[in-house]
Amino acid sequence: MKGERMGTVTRAQLSEAVHRDVGLSRSDSAQLVEAVLDEVCNELVNGKLVKISSFGSFSVRDKGGRVGRNPKTGEEVPIAPRRVLVFRPSHVLKDMINRIAGKLGGTSPAAN
Numbered sequence: 001m002k003g004e005r006m007g008t009v010t011r012a013q014l015s016e017a018v019h020r021d022v023g024l025s026r027s028d029s030a031q032l033v034e035a036v037l038d039e040v041c042n043e044l045v046n047g048k049l050v051k052i053s054s055f056g057s058f059s060v061r062d063k064g065g066r067v068g069r070n071p072k073t074g075e076e077v078p079i080a081p082r083r084v085l086v087f088r089p090s091h092v093l094k095d096m097i098n099r100i101a102g103k104l105g106g107t108s109p110a111a112n
Helices: 011-022 026-045 091-104
Strands: 050-052 056-063 066-069 076-079 082-089
Touching: 011 026, 026 050, 026 056, 082 091
Parallel strands: none
Antiparallel strands: 050 056, 056 082, 066 076
């Protein structure tokens, strides 16, 4: 598995996991996943910090405008101020990822 890219987790897969693990109907599972994701998005749009215990925290940060440079031409390009999403994983999640990576004998796919 070293060097391989893992698959993407979709809303449908999250809904299926809720259906399988919690026992809600497929429809109710999909609605629950959508409700949770909508709530997280709404709070972030409103500038609030979203902390999920043992997982991590999401926040929105304002970045000021600056002058960037086109790497091909070297031409200066203005970069407008913007808001960016920041995710900080919890120590529990970091430890879990590192423990699993250690068992697999490799590093994360992004590091390769």
